[in-house]
Every structure is written in structure tokens, then in C-alpha cells.
Amino acid sequence: MTTYTARAVEPAVLAELRAADDAGQPCVPYTATAAEGGSPLRCCLRAVEPGERIALVSYAPLRRWAAATGAGPGAYDEQGPVFIHAEECAGPSQGPESYPFDRPGALRTLRRYDSEGRIAGGRLLEIPAEATAAFDKAFAEAFADPAVALVHVRAVEYGCFQFEVRRA
DSSP states (O other): OOSSOOBOOOHHHHHHHHHBOTTSOBOOOEEOOTTTTTOEETTTTEEOOTTOEEEEEEEOHHHHHHHHHTOOOGGGOOOEEEEEESSOOOOOOOOTTSOTTOOTTOEEEEEEEETTSOEEEEEEEEOOSSHHHHHHHHHHHHHTSTTEEEEEEEETTTOOEEEEEEOO
């Protein structure tokens, strides 16, 4: 069982992204092909299945967290592409026993942020067969620092935002 909770993009934010993304561009839904199959959906924290209606939108997770908390991330604010369902979905169905997108051998960066939204460290994680235990250990290390408010998990290959974990 996991110790920390992977957070999907919240439904209210998804509704905004489906109108216009964080780069101000309109959402352009399309039907996923086999090429997109397996790509991570940030709305429900599972892989895209060919034939689903999806959209690739620009998302600024730190900017949105900072706006809600009053933090000022300055130059650490960034946006990047994420896949979401083109229409409202049921959200994550995955139970608390694992983390999303935990394919053994995949490389992840766990970027730590303080309460002001500034980078407070990071860690590279090559996901082992025992992915849940490895993520739990990495998050425990991150949150052992009382200055760390949240952690963003990103794919190393493309730098894509995967999910967020916040201090409990």
C-alpha cells in the first residue's frame, strides 16, 4: 500500500483546460491512435487507449498551485504538454496500492518545491520492479525536509509532468 497520494489534475482545472489551456490555446480534441496508446492521461492517471477522445493541452501545475496558495514561483513556473480526456471522465480508478505510470525501468525525476514554489531539491528514480516501495522511499526522503511542500514527478525522456504529491 502506498504511503503518499498521486494527485490527478482536478476536475475544475480540467474543465478550464478543455476550453483553453495554460498557454491560452483552444483545446483540440481528437481520437487517439495506436501511437498515443500507452501515453499517460493526467485526468484519470492511466494510459491512453487507442480510439479514446483525448486532447494534448499545455498545463502549468506549479502556476496553478501557486495561485491557490499565494506562492510566487517566479522563474520556476513552467508549462508543458499533457494528455487529458477530451470530455469529462470518472477520474482515477486506481487504488491506493500503487502509483500511476510505474513501468519498471522508466526514469523519473522527483522535483521538490518549497512553500514559495521554488525548487528545493530533486532526485532521479529508475523505477524498479518494486515500484511502490521505491516511490514511497523517495517521497519519504523528500518530505523529511520540512521545507518541502510538494513533489512533481516527471518523465526524464520528455520532461513531461506525470503527477503531483503534496505534503499530507
